[in-house]
Amino acid sequence: MSKQTLFSVQSRAIKFNHFATAMLLGLLSLATSSATVPVEIDSNVTAKSGVIKVSRADEDTLRITWPASSKETGELVIDLRPDQPLIQSLALTRKGQPTKALATRLDPVTTLTIGERDRKKFDEAFRGMVFFENPREKPHETHPVLLAKKSVHVSRNGTRVTVRIGEVSAGSFTGDLHFTLYPNSPLIHLETVIRTKQELRAILYDTGLSSASPDWQKTVWLDPRWKLQGEAPDIMTKARPLAVKQRTVVAAGNNGSIAVFPAPHQYFYPLDFAENFQFNWLGSGYSKMPEGFGFGIRQPLHGDKRWVPWFDAPANQEHCLGVFYLLSTGDGEQALKEVASYTHDDRFKELPDHKTFTSHYHIEHTLDFLDRQKKQNTDGIPKGLETPGFVTKFKETGVDIVHLAEFHHGWTPAQKTPDRLRMLKAMHEECARLSDDELLLLPGEEPNVHLGGHWISFFPKPVYWVLNRGPNEPFEENIDGYGKVYHVGSPDDVLKLMERENGLMWTAHARIKASIKFPDEYRTKPFYQSDHFLGAAWKAMPADLSRPTLGWRVLDLLDDMNQWGQRKQIIGEVDVFRVEPDYELYAHMNINYLRLKHSPKFAAGWQPVLDILRTGQFFTTTGEVLIPKFTVAGKESGEVISKRRTDNATLRANLEWTFPLAFAEIVSGNGQSIQRQRIDLTDTESFGRRTLRIPVELKGQKWIRLEVWDIAANGAFTQPVWIE
Numbered sequence: 001m002s003k004q005t006l007f008s009v010q011s012r013a014i015k016f017n018h019f020a021t022a023m024l025l026g027l028l029s030l031a032t033s034s035a036t037v038p039v040e041i042d043s044n045v046t047a048k049s050g051v052i053k054v055s056r057a058d059e060d061t062l063r064i065t066w067p068a069s070s071k072e073t074g075e076l077v078i079d080l081r082p083d084q085p086l087i088q089s090l091a092l093t094r095k096g097q098p099t100k101a102l103a104t105r106l107d108p109v110t111t112l113t114i115g116e117r118d119r120k121k122f123d124e125a126f127r128g129m130v131f132f133e134n135p136r137e138k139p140h141e142t143h144p145v146l147l148a149k150k151s152v153h154v155s156r157n158g159t160r161v162t163v164r165i166g167e168v169s170a171g172s173f174t175g176d177l178h179f180t181l182y183p184n185s186p187l188i189h190l191e192t193v194i195r196t197k198q199e200l201r202a203i204l205y206d207t208g209l210s211s212a213s214p215d216w217q218k219t220v221w222l223d224p225r226w227k228l229q230g231e232a233p234d235i236m237t238k239a240r241p242l243a244v245k246q247r248t249v250v251a252a253g254n255n256g257s258i259a260v261f262p263a264p265h266q267y268f269y270p271l272d273f274a275e276n277f278q279f280n281w282l283g284s285g286y287s288k289m290p291e292g293f294g295f296g297i298r299q300p301l302h303g304d305k306r307w308v309p310w311f312d313a314p315a316n317q318e319h320c321l322g323v324f325y326l327l328s329t330g331d332g333e334q335a336l337k338e339v340a341s342y343t344h345d346d347r348f349k350e351l352p353d354h355k356t357f358t359s360h361y362h363i364e365h366t367l368d369f370l371d372r373q374k375k376q377n378t379d380g381i382p383k384g385l386e387t388p389g390f391v392t393k394f395k396e397t398g399v400d401i402v403h404l405a406e407f408h409h410g411w412t413p414a415q416k417t418p419d420r421l422r423m424l425k426a427m428h429e430e431c432a433r434l435s436d437d438e439l440l441l442l443p444g445e446e447p448n449v450h451l452g453g454h455w456i457s458f459f460p461k462p463v464y465w466v467l468n469r470g471p472n473e474p475f476e477e478n479i480d481g482y483g484k485v486y487h488v489g490s491p492d493d494v495l496k497l498m499e500r501e502n503g504l505m506w507t508a509h510a511r512i513k514a515s516i517k518f519p520d521e522y523r524t525k526p527f528y529q530s531d532h533f534l535g536a537a538w539k540a541m542p543a544d545l546s547r548p549t550l551g552w553r554v555l556d557l558l559d560d561m562n563q564w565g566q567r568k569q570i571i572g573e574v575d576v577f578r579v580e581p582d583y584e585l586y587a588h589m590n591i592n593y594l595r596l597k598h599s600p601k602f603a604a605g606w607q608p609v610l611d612i613l614r615t616g617q618f619f620t621t622t623g624e625v626l627i628p629k630f631t632v633a634g635k636e637s638g639e640v641i642s643k644r645r646t647d648n649a650t651l652r653a654n655l656e657w658t659f660p661l662a663f664a665e666i667v668s669g670n671g672q673s674i675q676r677q678r679i680d681l682t683d684t685e686s687f688g689r690r691t692l693r694i695p696v697e698l699k700g701q702k703w704i705r706l707e708v709w710d711i712a713a714n715g716a717f718t719q720p721v722w723i724e
């Protein structure tokens with residue numbers, strides 16, 4: 001095998017002994033001779049109660065079988081011989097049928113690109129969190145991840161079983177390969193779990209399955225326009241990156257299919273643009289991967305060629321480079337459908353008595369509209385913008401209400417009154433025109449004046465305001481064709497405007513990007529302390545694969561803001577520029593589920609949307625985990641528990657999910673310290689529902705909230721319930 005071959009094997013064959021005697025010791029150590037790969041199987045794996053069975057197929061192989069559904073059994077056979085593909089076979093068998101492999105002799109293949117973070121930016125950042133950096137422009141190197149089959153450890157966590165195979169190495173990173181199986185799930189979760197002692201690393205990884213002699217019939221995927229594509233695997237096909245809908249590529253054979261796909265959100269580092277930058281690959285000789293025909297997922301080095309921060313890889317932490325394999329007895333199209341069900345087909349699922357709300361889009365539709373009007377010499381709807389692509393995309397994604405952030409240009413604050421009013425009017429009219437029974441499109445801006453850092457404005461109806469009030473200009477005046485017009489020139493003016501028009505403002509990308517010091521630095525200011533300052537916005541940024549969650553930056557801030565004393569909320573923001581139907585928008589998205597039965601009509605104003613945000617009557621999610629109902633001592637998020645009701649309180653939450661869950665966390669604070677209580681959910685299976693009922697101690701606490709996370713770092717969180 002060449003030096004670059006993944007899984008180059010340095011160790012000797014495994015030898016199994018009988019389980020029985022060692023089980024008495026509580027731990028099975030099957031390796032006795034120095035000539036064997038040491039294999040440990042924890043006794044709770046071999047316990048009768050476990051439905052995932054690990055056994056020897058023969059001297060050199062480990063067979064794992066598990067119920068993949070009520071009607072099917074999955075089988076993964078691992079080959080521990082040197083110079084042999086790691087996966088001897090993958091099978092999924094209907095009950096009562098003979099076992100037939102979906103594919104044989106497969107190697108999981110992974111490359112790790114290691115780059116360097118900017119020391120100065122790291123030091124100047126809030127807790128080292130940086131978006132504006134470009135490790136791609138500094139020295140970096142892509143390494144094959146090499147496996148030496150040196151040891152095997154099989155352990156159980158809840159109902160799940162993990163087979164850990166050591167050691168892997170790539171550059172300065174070393175660790176193990178983890179296969180995790182879940183009862184009644186066709187998923188195999190493969191993670192390359194690695195760490196480094198080097199500081200300030202930024203990483204990317206590409207991974208997939210490869211074979212020197214592919215024995216499936218067709219490799220299939222959907223292109224970004226939903227067209228099914230496929231080709232026979234051919235070792236002579238040179239590798240290429242692929243733009244794929246829903247991030248999934250499938251090997252389809254006579255007995256069924258194997259789909260390869262990433263965690264739908266966690267795998268995608270934050271970017272300003274959400275185009276499909278070819279997040280998949282297919283063919284022979286891809287990157288530094290070993291020879292053979294392969295397919296899988298990739299993280300492009302250059303992204304949108306703007307700020308491309310990659311993944312932070314702090315020293316001495318375990319980084320989990322994950323990928324999912326889904327086994328299906330169906331054909332390629334069926335396997336794609338089964339994968340799509342984990343993200344509700346990249347849609348935010350309809351929930352009774354809820355409407356979905358998303359915010360912070362620099363689509364710049366208004367400028368595009370005015371520009372095309374001018375070019376086409378028309379006062380009407382310019383050709384090409386009858387139904388803009390973003391409207392189609394939002395409808396397809398299950399979004400009910402969109403709050404824009406238009407005019408995100410450096411020249412906006414200095415714009416003269418007539419130009420500014422003309423633009424606002426066009427935005428208001430276009431939002432009215434494009435809103436219908438399916439989608440409510442709302443005007444909004446990231447005006448970035450007067451307060452410090454970047455912030456978002458939101459009014460309950462069209463409001464005309466100009467951002468650069470001069471010394472002799474009135475705060476308010478009437479202008480023909482527009483009605484009431486405000487001029488703001490200071491934080492006090494902004495607050496006064498928000499009070500007059502019952503608006504809301506909040507910190508955009510708090511503690512990062514152009515808001516590194518905010519809201520921390522203005523938290524004592526009247527505008528921040530006012531009820532018109534909602535709080536901040538949440539986004540999965542930065543990215544760090546040593547974390548089992550997303551978006552800790554703003555979840556920590558939510559806790560801090562509530563400890564500071566005012567009742568603040570955080571809402572999910574997406575903060576991207578263009579949106580078109582073929583974009584990979586879902587990966588970058590999150591959504592707010594508002595407790596709202598009906599969307600308001602544009603013409604009547606949308607005060608109920610602002611009221612629900614301000615009173616915390618919503619939860620935020622990446623889409624896969626839902627919290628349709630959440631109460632503490634009978635009170636919903638945003639409500640207040642009276643002092644008399646704090647004894648023997650119970651937190652109650654209805655949960656619904658697609659990927660098996662990992663854990664929930666109850667977070668509460670008393671103004672001095674923050675308490676966290678982790679609820680283990682490793683007994684959950686795919687596509688479940690459960691009501692949590694957890695006794696909570698509320699004495700002395702001021703607020704309490706809930707987060708729920710799954711095995712792919714998808715998650716949902718509530719706004720706080722307050723305690724009197």
Ligand SMILES: [Zn+2]
Pocket residue numbers: 446454508509513514
């Ligand atoms: Zn911004």
